Amino acid sequence: MLAKRIQPMIFHARRLYVELMFQVMGRALQAVSEVDSEVKEEAQVLPEGFLFEMMVMPNGPSMIVEHTGLGRFRYHGDNAPRPVDLSIQFKHIAHAFLVLSFQEKTSVAFANDRMLVDGDVSYAVRMTRVLNRLESFILPKLVAERAVKEYPQNLHLPEKLVSAARIYLKVATNFVETVRP
Amino acid sequence: MTNKYYEFFCPVKVIAGKAALEHMPYELAGLAAKRPMIITDKGVRAAGLLEPVIAACEESGLEIVTIYDDVPPDSSTSVVRDIAGVYRSEKCDSIIAIGGGSAIDTGKAVNILVSEGGDDIAKYSGAGILKHPLKPFFVVPTTAGTGSEVTAVAVITDEAKGVKLPFTSSFLLPNAAVIDPRMTLTLPPHITAATAMDALTHATEAFTCMAKNPLSDAYATAAVKKVSQSLLAVMDNPKDTDGRLELAQASTMAGIAFSNSMVGLVHSLGHATGAVCHLPHGLCMSLYLPYVLEFNLESIREPLGELLLYLEGPEVYATTPASRRAEASISAIRKLRDQLYKRCQLPRTLKETGKVEESQLDHIAEVALDDGSIMFNPREVSLEDARAVLRRAWS
Numbered sequence: 001m002l003a004k005r006i007q008p009m010i011f012h013a014r015r016l017y018v019e020l021m022f023q024v025m026g027r028a029l030q031a032v033s034e035v036d037s038e039v040k041e042e043a044q045v046l047p048e049g050f051l052f053e054m055m056v057m058p059n060g061p062s063m064i065v066e067h068t069g070l071g072r073f074r075y076h077g078d079n080a081p082r083p084v085d086l087s088i089q090f091k092h093i094a095h096a097f098l099v100l101s102f103q104e105k106t107s108v109a110f111a112n113d114r115m116l117v118d119g120d121v122s123y124a125v126r127m128t129r130v131l132n133r134l135e136s137f138i139l140p141k142l143v144a145e146r147a148v149k150e151y152p153q154n155l156h157l158p159e160k161l162v163s164a165a166r167i168y169l170k171v172a173t174n175f176v177e178t179v180r181p
Numbered sequence: 182m183t184n185k186y187y188e189f190f191c192p193v194k195v196i197a198g199k200a201a202l203e204h205m206p207y208e209l210a211g212l213a214a215k216r217p218m219i220i221t222d223k224g225v226r227a228a229g230l231l232e233p234v235i236a237a238c239e240e241s242g243l244e245i246v247t248i249y250d251d252v253p254p255d256s257s258t259s260v261v262r263d264i265a266g267v268y269r270s271e272k273c274d275s276i277i278a279i280g281g282g283s284a285i286d287t288g289k290a291v292n293i294l295v296s297e298g299g300d301d302i303a304k305y306s307g308a309g310i311l312k313h314p315l316k317p318f319f320v321v322p323t324t325a326g327t328g329s330e331v332t333a334v335a336v337i338t339d340e341a342k343g344v345k346l347p348f349t350s351s352f353l354l355p356n357a358a359v360i361d362p363r364m365t366l367t368l369p370p371h372i373t374a375a376t377a378m379d380a381l382t383h384a385t386e387a388f389t390c391m392a393k394n395p396l397s398d399a400y401a402t403a404a405v406k407k408v409s410q411s412l413l414a415v416m417d418n419p420k421d422t423d424g425r426l427e428l429a430q431a432s433t434m435a436g437i438a439f440s441n442s443m444v445g446l447v448h449s450l451g452h453a454t455g456a457v458c459h460l461p462h463g464l465c466m467s468l469y470l471p472y473v474l475e476f477n478l479e480s481i482r483e484p485l486g487e488l489l490l491y492l493e494g495p496e497v498y499a500t501t502p503a504s505r506r507a508e509a510s511i512s513a514i515r516k517l518r519d520q521l522y523k524r525c526q527l528p529r530t531l532k533e534t535g536k537v538e539e540s541q542l543d544h545i546a547e548v549a550l551d552d553g554s555i556m557f558n559p560r561e562v563s564l565e566d567a568r569a570v571l572r573r574a575w576s
Contacts, residue, residue: 110556111392111443112186116308121347122551132561150561 014097018056021100022063024171025054025134026075029065031170032134033073035163040071042130051076051084052127056096057116075174086119086127102139106131107149137163187394189441190351193331197360197430199422202233205277205319206241208357212317214275218268219245220288221279222252225323228367234279234321247271252280256287257338258346261302265294275317278355279364281376282327282462285320289335289353292318303339303346311350320355323364325428326376326463328383328436330358360433362426370416370525373428375463377415378521380432381408381514382447382466385474387438388488389481390445390557397442400434405491407431412517416524445558446549447473450570453548458537467518467527468534472574474511476566480559482507489513532576542571 032039046052048069055062064076064084090096095114098104106128109115117124132148136155145151196204209217217238221231226248235245249264268276268291276295278288293305296315305311320330335348368376384404387397411427418424450473451465460468474485486506490498492513501509521527528534531542546567549555555562 107391107556111390113188113392114186117553118308121553125551125553125556128556148561 011093015061015093018093018096018100019061022054022061022078023175025100025131026063026065026077027171027174028134028138028167029073029130030075030174031167032130032137032163033071034170035166036133036137039130039133042126042133043067043071043073045126046123047085050086050123051080051082052123053080053084053087054090055087056090056093060090060093060096077178084119086117086123088124088127089116089118090114091116102143102146105147105149134167136160138167187392187396187442189394189396190333191331191354191437191441192351193354194357195331195360195433196357197433198426199362201359201361202237202321202363203240205234205357205359206238206243209238209243209275209317209319212275212356214317215243216246216271216273217243217275217277217317217319218264218271218273219248219250219277219279220252220264220291221248221250221284222254222281223250225280225284226250228323230279230323230364230367233361233363234277245277246273252284252287254283255338256283256290257340258302259340261287261290261294261337262300264291265300268295275319277319277321279321279323281322281324282329285322285327285329286335286337288318288320288355290337290348292316292353293348302337302348306346306348308347308349310348311352313352315352318355319357319359321359321361321364322429322432324368324372324376325365325425325432326379328380328432328439330355330360331433331436332440334440358433360426360429362422362429365425365429366420366422368419370419371527372463373415373419374412374521374525374527375461375467376432377408377412377428377463378467378470378518378527379463380404380428380435381412381517382451382470383435383439383444384408384431385470385488385514386444386447387435387442389474389477389484389559390443391559392442392557393484394442397438401438401442402488402491404431404435404438405488407434409492409513409517413520413524416521443557444554445473446476446555446560446562446567446570448554449549449552449558449562450545450567450574452552452554453545454531454537456548457541457545458534460534460536464528464534467521468529468531469570469574471511471514471518472570474514475573476570477558477560478507478511485510530576531571531574539575542575543568546571 046067050067053064062078064080065073068074099109135147136144278285292315322330333351333353384401388401407427408431411424415424447469450469454465489506489510518529531537
């Protein structure tokens with residue numbers, strides 16, 4: 001009985017968590033593209049104006065970033081200014097929660113058919129590498145190892161700490177700027 | 182609770198064995214198909230492979246309404262449009278694709294146009310666009326390797342834009358795959374070898390990559406066993422009908438396995454090499470398989486070790502210490518490649534192909550890194566890793 005009453009609250013909390021994580025990831029993608037040369041190099045191959053979306057099917061939370069050129073991303077919130085070029089779609093909010101709470105690696109989620117790719121698969125592969133790089137930076141190593149297929153061996157603590165601090169600072173600034181009227 | 186999860190789907194009726202072709206009229210009639218069209222290529226026709234199909238149908242009073250035999254090795258949107266035009270003008274109601282990967286993919290694409298309508302196949306490109314079942318569609322493979330008869334994918338070149346269009350939908354799967362040993366009896370030795378190595382690679386990657394699952398494992402191991410037991414026998418005696426049937430079944434089983442568990446780095450490198458150097462797909466698979474297994478070794482030690490049972494049989498498996506079985510599996514594959522080299526000079530290294538320059542390796546590595554199958558490789562692959570595997574495969 002109690003479980004039945006609590007369940008809607010759990011579902012609501014899960015949805016809020018996924019929405020929040022998308023907001024953090026979107027801003028962090030923008031930040032990491034300003035901080036890390038490897039991410040910039042990966043992103044440079046994407047066409048200018050390329051819109052990338054991660055969303056939960058059918059009309060759940062979403063996150064949209066645009067490649068504005070020279071390897072830079074801009075976070076657009078959950079509103080795409082035009083049809084997106086590449087969409088990675090979780091089949092259910094439960095699957096998005098598994099990935100965004102680091103219970104399931106992104107690569108495993110793909111292998112487990114938790115998500116679909118709508119668009120050019122080669123760009124999806126590239127964006128997955130960017131997301132892995134981002135997660136390796138901003139998550140503690142123990143958590144990052146649960147999120148990415150292999151934690152990069154060449155990412156050492158000083159570089160990680162400095163980059164993570166810069167990314168978090170930019171994310172926080174972006175949050176404040178967005179909230180300000 | 183475990184996080185393990187998988188999906189498995191294969192609704193294709195497999196019609197396999199002696200006189201399998203003769204079952205086609207009955208099976209087509211069961212789908213109310215009375216006016217089938219054959220889609221094939223000139224090589225298949227020249228090899229006389231259409232005659233047994235036509236004879237089997239006509240003997241049962243089923244007329245083949247028209248035959249399109251001009252499918253090129255890399256099928257294009259205009260070819261698909263032309264064939265759809267013929268299908269409509271001849272008032273056909275079903276398709277029989279006879280051939281290798283290109284004819285089968287063309288058949289799948291034509292089926293989209295004639296079922297959904299229109300002339301522009303490009304607008305159906307992508308995943309999950311199709312929402313309805315298509316016209317009755319049968320596939321008769323004439324190579325034993327691609328497994329296209331049981332995959333839900335087709336790739337067609339858009340020559341105007343210079344890009345390859347992927348089509349993915351379970352509705353692309355044929356109603357039936359007809360596996361008749363007569364259709365592969367005349368395959369030349371080097372194609373027999375390369376296509377069988379393609380099937381072996383499908384099965385090995387299906388069994389060792391990230392989306393492996395209990396059902397695809399069963400198909401993959403059976404396919405590995407069939408290739409290991411029959412390939413050299415068929416190379417020595419190309420008219421060995423039983424051996425040919427074993428290889429054809431192995432190809433279908435490996436196709437079922439990999440279409441449900443995907444493939445990994447061997448395919449990423451193979452697709453890239455095909456795009457950059459225009460090497461045949463099966464040959465690329467044979468070239469890269471042992472080197473990629475070595476690269477992945479520590480991530481796949483257990484399943485790769487298990488494959489030894491199917492590659493070398495129970496005696497070798499039992500006498501090999503568990504800790505050495507993975508390496509022994511790679512050695513078995515190398516040994517098989519050496520035997521194939523001896524019998525038909527199937528290249529074992531990129532250098533032996535004579536068609537790849539060492540200077541192209543970096544470009545191949547870059548292209549491979551963007552290939553979709555790399556997502557399912559058990560190990561993360563960096564540009565430097567891909568280059569290292571290519572260097573090992575060079576000579």
